[in-house]
Amino acid sequence: MSAAPPRVAVIGGGPAGLMAADVLSQAGVAVAVFERMPTVGRKLLMAGRGGLNLTHAEDPSTFLARYGRHHGALAPFIARFDATAVRAWAAGLGIDTFVGSSGKVFPVGMKAAPLLRAWLARLQAAGVHLHPRHRWTGWDADGALRFDTPAGPVGYRADATVLALGGGSWARLGTDGSWAPVLADAGLDVAPLTPSNCGYEIAWSAHFRERFAGEPLKAVRLSITDPAGQVHTRQGECLVTAAGLQGPLIYALGAVLREAVATGPATIVLDLMPERSEAQLAAALATPRGARSLSNHLQRRIGLKGIKAALLREALSGAALDDTGAIARTLKALPLQVLRARPIDEAISTAGGVRFAGLDHRLMSTARPGLFCAGEMLDWDAPTGGYLLTACLATGRAAGAGALHWLSTRQERNIC
Missing domain, CATH: 3.50.50.60 (FAD/NAD(P)-binding domain)
Known part of the structure; x- marks a missing residue:
């Protein structure tokens, strides 16, 4: 047997x-x-x-x-x-x-x-x-x-x-x-x-959160520096949520993000217009806008509108928005403070x-x-x-x- x-x-x-x-x-x-x-x-x-x-x-x-x-x-x-x-x-x-x-x-x-x-x-x-x-x-x-x-x-x-x-x-x-x-x-x-592969929390303003939660943020470049000083950069898209950011671009750098926020908030840097240099943006914006509003000027000269324009206003306010050099620099290197990862069950x-x-x-x-x-x-x-x-x-x-x-x-x- x-x-x-x-x-x-x-x-x-x-x-x-x-x-x-x-x-x-x-x-x-x-x-x-x-x-x-x-x-x-x-x-x-x-x-x-x-x-x-x-x-x-x-x-x-x-x-x-x-x-x-x-x-x-x-x-x-x-x-x-x-x-x-x-x-x-x-x-x-x-x-x-x-x-x-x-x-x-x-x-x-x-x-x-x-x-x-x-x-x-x-x-x-x-x-x-x-x-x-x-x-x-x-x-x-x-x-x-x-x-x-x-x-x-x-x-x-x-x-x-x-x-x-x-x-x-x-x-x-x-x-x-x-x-x-x-x-x-x-x-x-x-x-x-x-x-x-989770979202990360960012303290948006109430206006930005209410207006843009659920909107995609497309064609951006994200950079983050790890604790050892190495800069990690990826280009793609992500999703703005009421709590912060999530989506493919965030997931691609998730391991670095997780390590960066392990001991407290960390800063990520967004290039909102990776296809153009800071000098090109500054030159385009240097043209006098006359009676046009800043929003119209940004849209006509560099095509900036919607969620990217709102992010710029999250980073700059007051007199800084009259400084074309500051606008160009911020569009190429907009800092966002990441607080923490979202809960594990999400x-x-x-x-x-x-x-x-x-x-x-x-x-x-x-x-x-x-x-x-x-x-x-x-x-x-x-x-x-x-x-x-x-x-x-x-x-x-x-x-x-x-x-x-x-x-x-x-x-x-x-x-x-």
Whole structure:
């Protein structure tokens, strides 16, 4: 009689957990996926409402650089499951993809639901068992996994476990970071969770906030100096909110912003007219305006109006608005004081989590052999644009493969 296949528990039904389950089940392992919410993939479906950005088609070195100081830790996993591999994986589920004008990769239908349905169908055909409404609470004294369920506490004994519990944002979708103290108590090294891809607060005037909250700020260049004195600059667009600023340009510099405001307010600098030099602006504005109002003069001479004109008035007032040199300088370097990040539950993703130093090259905990970690619960972050999902899929795949390797070596040791 053949021995029963080993049992692996995958805790977390997001992209990383489902990818680990995919790898394990295709190898013939008995896989049980435990999810605290009523259904799996909720954050994936939410992210896909405006078009599911799977990955990004750009040069591999540029792609890896998007992960900032964490790029070295993630490099081996992404090298084995890069943007090309993500597209091939989606094609294997019957989902064609295309590259948008910005380099972002989307499913042809743009939505997440068809991909998730096809993925779940493959997992279920491979014998994966889904257990919704199971909130993991740790281990019992004998090492069995513990879960809270609507029917009461239950236990599950696994030969290996993959944790893919997400970060600490969007708690309503099941990712609240409650796992962090459980793992810290178990001896794992966990960095505090902080908001990433989030808005930052700025003390707008009441007039500006009431008039322009919800308006996009397009074609601007943002610069910020990090604590080491290095200037970081990106060009793009962001969104003015009642609380401050958010959106792609803010997210792209999120890691630097987060570090800059860690000890108090920090200053960012906006170039409102990056296509023109300060000298060009000053020369255009030096033409006498006669009876025209300042607003009309700015619009006629340099095309400044709307939200950018209002930002200028946030920075300058009184006699300074009669100084064309001061106007030109401010348009090229308008300072804004950033107070703090918005609350973590408003963030798209989080930084912090299980540190790579406490994991081996297969993402297994050195403090608890047989336990693997994957996805956003690891200590890394990245801007939006397909980078988050790619790293979740890549580390989920690596954790699944790592669990397979652990099971095979353990079986060899038992035989010997």
